[in-house]
Amino acid sequence: MGWKDAAARAALIAAFVGGASYMAAWPLHLDHPVMTAWKGSGVALLAVYAALRARSLDGWLIALVMALGAAGDVLLEVIGLTRGALAFLAGHLVAIGLYVKNRRPGLGPTDWLVAAALVVATVATAWALPADRAMAPGIALYATGLSCMAASAWLSRFPRGWVALGAVMFLVSDLLIFARSGPLAGQAWVGIGVWTLYFGGQAMIALGVTRALSEPRPA
Template structure:
């Protein structure tokens, strides 16, 4: 992404990146809990604004909803895991709806295997790592989101990989939760993989919408928006 475009045409992306880096730097520092919680919600909130500003379609509004729910989830888990998880669950549901609106007309056999694996393996691994059935249930939405993203017409190099990074980030959380891994590794990687995944999803979807190339790749039963 050109530097001029990032700073001038897309300031919300720049501010989002800065806020994400600041949160990662100060997450383990002696910063007031409320301030850190609010800072954690800023990066995704700015991505939501970016989605609304850069495109005015229903798809962009759905994407903004996904990012806004992610922001609420980021802050919510710092207060109560249930409500934070509920926000993420709803965000995954909206994302699934968005991706299903742009189903890829045909999938190669290898891609079908990956889609099924993301859908079915993610909740099982989530449950095994965490030891919690509730987390396994959440994994259904997480895996469904990633599977739908991979099967959509949005570019896999951004949206598909972004969704997989989201899955990896959550699996690291569940591994830490179930004490399956030394905590230093998830503490180091959870936020970068999560934020990068959301950033790739947001910019990938908006780029496709602005280019208008989705209409040429969508399935025969998709509606025109």
């Protein structure tokens, strides 16, 4: 095992420690900068892991996706929802490019139907969720990028049980955030669901893509 492989494994372990322990820190009421750094650490370390595993442009693209996700985690806490969402949206656009570049061969009508249904259902649900209807257009716009990312993951060659499922977990996490400003306002479990689905989804995406890229691509 070379030093890069050892460093990548250490970064991955540290990412899981950072991501899993973040919820455990909630009752501690630590200073805001500490909690913000803790929140960003998990996905930032997934970006480090992906960068250390990168052997091609695609490897660097998934590292960039994770880095933009970590930036979104931090920006949400530091300067608010809109700019944090823009960082996530940028990550979705990079991910779409990666997944389209790695489209699954032999896609059939059912595959495309699932992808289209995912986009339509997500955007419609996101539009309907916020109690403040002035937020609905912006949320629907973001949900369009989010759902296209998940649909592109479904249509990609990457293992669906890891990457497409992880993307859908990310999608559901964001829908829970939107629901927290509407029908799920005040529900204590939502925060746990949001973070578990989000970090778990990001980890599954990072692992699924990097492992697939390490294998020879079928002709």
